[in-house]
Amino acid sequence: MVQKPAPDSTRRSEKSRRAIYDAALALVVEAGYAKTTIEGIAARAGVGKQTIYRWWSSKADVLLEAFLDLSEQYAEAVATPEELQYGIPDTGDLAADLRYVLRATVDQLLEPKFEAPSRALAAEGVVDAQFAAQVVSRLLEPQLQLYVQRLKAAQDAGDVRHDIDPRIALELFVSPLAQRWLQRTGPLSYEYTDALVDYALYGLAPR
Amino acid sequence: MVQKPAPDSTRRSEKSRRAIYDAALALVVEAGYAKTTIEGIAARAGVGKQTIYRWWSSKADVLLEAFLDLSEQYAEAVATPEELQYGIPDTGDLAADLRYVLRATVDQLLEPKFEAPSRALAAEGVVDAQFAAQVVSRLLEPQLQLYVQRLKAAQDAGDVRHDIDPRIALELFVSPLAQRWLQRTGPLSYEYTDALVDYALYGLAPR
């Protein structure tokens, strides 16, 4: 089997890469993922198709990198210095901190520039295990680890049972929100996320 | 706008419909959703393309109906008479009942004949709101309502706080499983689902 020699990344055009990211994100927002095509991205970016095929293996791959790039830019632009380590606030009141973060997540999930590409990546991952591994390791898991850290701190402070696994525990409030958003099984609201925090922390069974 | 007259469903070929369902499901399992085409379904079913376009509006639409049909068949074939009302068991022990059902769900989620089409429907819904509404109302919500009923019974029995909303509460253990499966954010196992039931019922905070 003849292996195509890897392209020389030192000679890569930064301008083209940026144009491709912008075009891919814009098309997904404007036309939807299904109607976004490699040809369309190339045309909008003013780039040859081969330049896309040289550096990425699929439409989804382009979009993943474009979205990661967007997230980075966004984080740099918005975050205050103390949020730059990009954690979940720790005011000592776990419930309040979680309510705050989930409310912020709701806001972000409804912002079209994030929503459209996020959905595209998620959909691709649902159906393509290999791609899902990329999405999880580069996008989802890093975010979930922030919750793990906050929950571990809460365990140290005695606010969370010591026999629970933080990696599972976070799913009690994160996954319901994720599923409602992804599968549209219900509306998103602050009341909803507040309730999730309450139920998750104190359980469904009477005390 | 010119409206095509609706086809006469009384003259519809039952044989063709069945063949289309079978072909669609088989192709999704064998080749994957992305490589499943209307043309391929028609060819495999021994049917003209127009027969598909006459009765369904898209590949996803075909698959949804095929899957609903499959579920019906499966339910009829497998269910014992008392399960035929198709509920969640109520032995009086809520935790045990939920553990049982979630373990069964894990088994089903890993069965290829269910997994492949389920993922396809989910992925389409993630990206297409209109289709998602169909999936939710015809597939997901009916299943979720079974949990609502069981939780209400548990409230009556005093096993669940009276101030919680069952429709939200069920998400504490269902959504984590759904998300791990859909997005592949973690492995599925009986230990995992057992833990979910425990955490959800008794909360994360110490008693």
Next chain:
Amino acid sequence: MVQKPAPDSTRRSEKSRRAIYDAALALVVEAGYAKTTIEGIAARAGVGKQTIYRWWSSKADVLLEAFLDLSEQYAEAVATPEELQYGIPDTGDLAADLRYVLRATVDQLLEPKFEAPSRALAAEGVVDAQFAAQVVSRLLEPQLQLYVQRLKAAQDAGDVRHDIDPRIALELFVSPLAQRWLQRTGPLSYEYTDALVDYALYGLAPR
């Protein structure tokens, strides 16, 4: 080989046949032969497709009968009693008679209701030998025989050489007109047809 039993023509619907003729002719005039379809004819005639397939073997076949019917109607409506035997006038002046008939032919060839179906039949015949045999025997040859008769009369009157074959001779003036019209190799005009009569009767070589 199982032979389909011939349909019972005594029970045939005259109304449908007329409607089919009208629809076929109208569509060929309005939309052109290529865009005229059996389905279109059936729809316009308010007739089931099977009613067409029952009585005719092809689109061309329908059109041939429709055109023959039209010609009959036209002949009955227009012809004076003495023309009803439908011959070429014989005033004793062969050249004048031919000039008259060819001028009338030019007029008819340019009339859309005749032109469109005539062209369609001709085109089909060019490419389909079996159909051409129908067209020749039912449409073209009967008309050409009128020239044969007139030329034979002219031979008897001594106006035409006795050693010529009238069936060939008539082509000297008829075929040029036919070809100009069919293949559009030149314009049709009275001057042109007058010239044809002159050249044909008296030859190209100097006397």
Next chain:
Amino acid sequence: MVQKPAPDSTRRSEKSRRAIYDAALALVVEAGYAKTTIEGIAARAGVGKQTIYRWWSSKADVLLEAFLDLSEQYAEAVATPEELQYGIPDTGDLAADLRYVLRATVDQLLEPKFEAPSRALAAEGVVDAQFAAQVVSRLLEPQLQLYVQRLKAAQDAGDVRHDIDPRIALELFVSPLAQRWLQRTGPLSYEYTDALVDYALYGLAPR
């Protein structure tokens, strides 16, 4: 109206063009014009459909160019140097020259590789005025002009009346042959074409 940008003909694949010509001609000969499809041509030529649609506007258009190309090749292969100017022989005996050429034409008209595509082009032209203009200007008229030249030479030599129009005169013997062939109104033979030359040159009326 949005105009598709014209493709860059300098980058056109010569190999594909040749393959398309060959496939088109072969299919018309083997299967007939009606059963020759763009898809079939593409498949036989080992070419994408788009490559045909990029360079031609219709099946008829492909065939016209294929036939012109064939004619060129044929002319180069067969013609002796002196025939390469490709005229009608001028031995001084007009009648003999015309008899010779018309006999050769009969032979060619009956050769399947020429007959099938010629008929297809003629049939299309009968029904499509715009296409007919192409056929006439690129195929028919150049051939007819050869007769015009020969007849003008004959006029100079005193063998043809000076008051006749050669462009019309040639039709006296060419059009009958053309019509018999096209519309199959009669058999083709050397006796027939010889008679046409005789009648046309010396007229039908007695001398």
Next chain:
DNA sequence: TTATAACCGAGACGGTACGTCTAGTCTTGTC
């Protein structure tokens, strides 16, 4: 006078081809 068989309008069916669109590869000329 009914029944019964054909024609009839309607249109669903298995197919085939249309003309368009995009995938992914390859080629050409520019920087």
Next chain:
DNA sequence: GACAAGACTAGACGTACCGTCTCGGTTATAA
């Protein structure tokens, strides 16, 4: 050698008709 441009083979899209078939309904002889 990366790049913009775009021609190439391949094949799916959704539509339009083909010619066959099945369905009720409506006549028009034959029982």
